[in-house]
Amino acid sequence: MRTMRKGIPLFLLSLFLCAPASAKDDEVLIGLAAPLTGDQAYIGVGVLQGAQMAVEDANIRGPVFGNTKIRLVPIDDQHNPAQAVLAANKLAADPDVMGVVGHFNSSCTKPASAIYHESRIVQITPASTNPEISRQGFDTFFRVCATDDVQAPVAADFVFSKLNLKKIVIIDDQTTYGKGLANEFEKKFKSLGGAVLLHEGIAQGEKDFTPLLTRVKSTGPELIFYGGVYPELALLLKQSRKVGLVAPWMGGDGIYDVTLIHLASAEIAEGTTATMLGVDPHALPAAKDFVTRYEARYGPIGSFSAYAYDAANVLIEAVRRAGKKDREGVLREVRATKDFPGILGTVNFDARGDAVGKSVGIFKVTNGKFEFLEEVKPS
Amino acid sequence: MNPSLALFLQQLLNGLGIGMVYALIALGYTMVYGVLQLINFAHGEVFMVGGYLAITAAVFLTALFAHAPVVLVLTLMFVFSITGCAALGAFVERVAYRPLRGSPKLTALITSIGVSFFLQNAVMLIYGSKEQGLPPVLPDRLFFIGPISFSLMQAVILAVSVSLMIFLTGFVKNTKMGKAMRACAENAEAASLMGISVTRVVRATFVMGSGLAAVAGVLFSLNYESVNFHDGYLAGLKAFTAAVFGGIGSIPGAMIGGVLLGVFEGLGAGYISSGWKDVFAFVLLVVVLIFKPSGILGENIPEKV
Known part of the structure; x- marks a missing residue:
């Protein structure tokens, strides 16, 4: 009943939200899936803002390849697994989407990960800590946070x-x-x-x-x-x-x-x-610049904004190295990530895609x- | 006292508090149903708006007057919230339901779901998606009868709800408007032939139902000290269950249904499993609908409103 009552109009809404997602030739799209409305919208918006800053920073540095720029496509999963699957299918159907940062809740990340795997889109979650997700054998799944x-x-x-x-x-x-x-x-x-x-x-x-x-x-x-x-x-x-x-x-x-x-x-x-x-981003010298800019713009930093920033940066760097619009290529480059200097510490992934050495x-x-x-x- | 008996009584008391809130919301469902045969699914949202208005009033007052007396703050919270919700109820009736009078019942039902979405999202856009906290208004006092503890808030909930229910019963029985409501519930067409303005009665029903939901919203926000734009959904659904359980259309039925639902849920959560709390509520509904589809007091009472 709950999903039914909420589901129908949200479905229509998501159609509208995603309609203009198709990119121009000089754009690479990165999906950002999180609860942007609903009971955990507050956390989700913090994740979105973190990732948004990563994309803007990257575009200020210049095109990722040729004259191609990155555009973030926010999509709402309402902290609802059924919506998460819908969102994942929407992103998968768009050939310009080269990767996804998200989702937030483990209950959403898990069902969505199967869809990303099927459509060969690399997924980096900033926050889903349930250990089962990376044990499904999906080579498209990565996370920058520790596990439960x-x-x-x-x-x-x-x-x-x-x-x-x-x-x-x-x-x-x-x-x-x-x-x-x-x-x-x-x-x-x-x-x-x-x-x-x-x-x-x-x-x-x-x-x-x-x-x-x-x-x-x-x-x-x-x-x-x-x-x-x-x-x-x-x-x-x-x-x-x-x-x-x-x-x-x-x-x-x-x-x-x-x-x-x-x-x-x-x-x-x-x-x-x-x-x-990990530790409080306020206490990390590497995160200082990001935290200051974030708080000047949006107010107090969300608990997962810095993770979203790191996740998006890993993904953008992979797109840059891949050098063309190719999902497999981007996936390969994310997998090849080595000692990426994230603001929360160095990012390395193990064979399952879990972050290594997270304290x-x-x-x-x-x-x-x-x-x-x-x-x-x-x- | 035997400790397990004390625990049982404590759980009973816990259930009674939330049951009263359900009962107050259920009254609005049942009154509107009585007059229009409409399940107003937006009613839970009116309750939620009541909670937000109460918090707004409290935040405003405590910011303006640091040492405002508790009674004054409480009174203004109630007045502000009831006025706002009554106006909202009348407005929704005028804009969303009155143009549909005479169209199939399903149309109005679906409209009410639309109104519910609209209100939920409007509140989210106005207040933001975060939980809104209430500055502490009532002191955190605990009272003890033997080993059983109850809070000042629980006492307030009981006192306010019971007196409102007595007032409502008297209103429907004795006043002119109350009689007109009962007449419309009986047969709207015949009532209008007798010179009763059905439009006025419907408006009055919405205003009163929304006012009761506002009171429930204030009590709810006082008790839990936070409101979320989602809160109307589950509480509304539970209150609807309570109204059906008691016999939809029956005012005493809604009161009994709400209280019993709260107690049943509380005992189920306390003794069996709290994760299954909602399941108990809806299983109760299914069982009642199987064995007595009209609810506990449904149909037997001719004077349904």
């Missing part, structure tokens, strides 16, 4: 060894990302010898979690790990206060967003920890801000 099987064990180890908490409850939002992250966390936490008192799912978009939290409280956890994205966590934090649940919360990169603190209030969010892929940062909400605690290098 790197992130979640770091979090589990941190809780068990550093915080010394052994009894926890896990809640996830039942999405590909949230559930995947929560399951990886549970696996590692149990293997360390910790006890998982309860592992429950919530429905995304739901607002009232007091029944679940009342139940969680009755199990008496020392910490609650949340696999999901910040809007629901803000509600969970506030409502746990209302049912008298005092255990601290922890989550993954999906909750690392300053909006969490605005929504939940600094006082209630205090002490919440998050793992984030995980641990952050804690202190006085209304995510404070950097430590960086864990992958072993």
Whole structure:
């Protein structure tokens, strides 16, 4: 019902949006697929803006080959897998599209990756961390972020060894990302010898979690790990206060967003920890120029804008090296990427297309801000 | 008290709060259905707009007067939101539904879905796609009866909803407009022959239904302290379920349906699995429709509005 009600007009809308996508002779198109409307539009727009800046920077440097310039084609997946497939088909059908930056949500990236694979379009996701996606055997899939099987064990180890908490409850939002992250966390936490008192799912978009939290409280956890994205966590934090649940919360990169603190209030969010892929771009000298220009233009940088900038730059560089409009050629050049100087660090891909050597940062909400605690290098 | 009994009562109380909100929205569905036999799918969006208007009022007031008394802020939030939504309801009725009076019912139904999309996207364009937070208005107070805790907000929700329901019942029973509403629900044609202006009654129904949705929106935004332009969709669908569950067209049915749905959902989420919360709500609907298609109080009550 949900997809039906939203689906029909969105489909029509996407037809309009994509109608003028056909390029002039001197243009190469790069797709940007993200949730540009809908409940996660806020994050999606940050991704779009990051990629847009990469394209503009590239065009200022000059044509990628001959007198060909790059144009970004934004396409909206609404954080809805069915829309993601539609979007992917639209991009695939346009012969001028040489690659795609996206999607954002793992639940969208996964079904779309099959379409890109079939039509030989290279896809670089800036943010989808579910490990399963790169294990489907698609040679067109790449990502510039770490995966949840790197992130979640770091979090589990941190809780068990550093915080010394052994009894926890896990809640996830039942999405590909949230559930995947929560399951990886549970696996590692149990293997360390910790006890998982309860592992429950919530429905995304739901607002009232007091029944679940009342139940969680009755199990008496020392910490609650949340696999999901910040809007629901803000509600969970506030409502746990209302049912008298005092255990601290922890989550993954999906909750690392300053909006969490605005929504939940600094006082209630205090002490919440998050793992984030890599470190804060504000702290990186290589990202300084980008962050400054971004914030001057759009306001506070989105959590994934810098990833989108890196992903788009890897792709643009591959188009430049390929030297002509050829999907296989661009794909080959992305695969050949070696030590690409991204603003978040050097980009290298392994055989599956996963980023190599991405470290995980641990952050804690202190006085209304995510404070950097430590960086864990992958072993 | 036995801890598991206390837990049960706590879960019951949790469900009651959200159930009241469902009931308030369901009233709007059921009243419009009673008069026009129209399922107004845009009704959930009116509820969402009510939440946004409340937040706008609260942000404005707290920015203007740093130490405005809580009661004043609350009153103005309600007044602003109810006025805005009532006007919106009347406007939508005038622009979208009145030109379609007399056309097949499906046309109006599809129009209401269109209105729903329009409102959702209009709000997204005006306020942005991000969640809007509400500055804390009510103090975060917890009360205890034995081991059972309830918040000040839950008490406010119960008090406001119950008094509104009593008021509405009295209004429909005793006032002239209420009688006219019942007459139109019974037989619009005969009512118009008796000199009742059906157009006025329909407008009044939309205004009242939207006002109730606005109250639900204010309570919702106060309780969850954030509003998203998506919120009208699921809440509207749940309230619609509650209206059908209670017997669409029946005012007491909508109240009972909303409360029962909230409690049922709460218990299901608390005891079985919270991931299946929505499933419980809609399974309940399917079961009721199989065994009693007219809902709990449907049809048996002649005075449907």
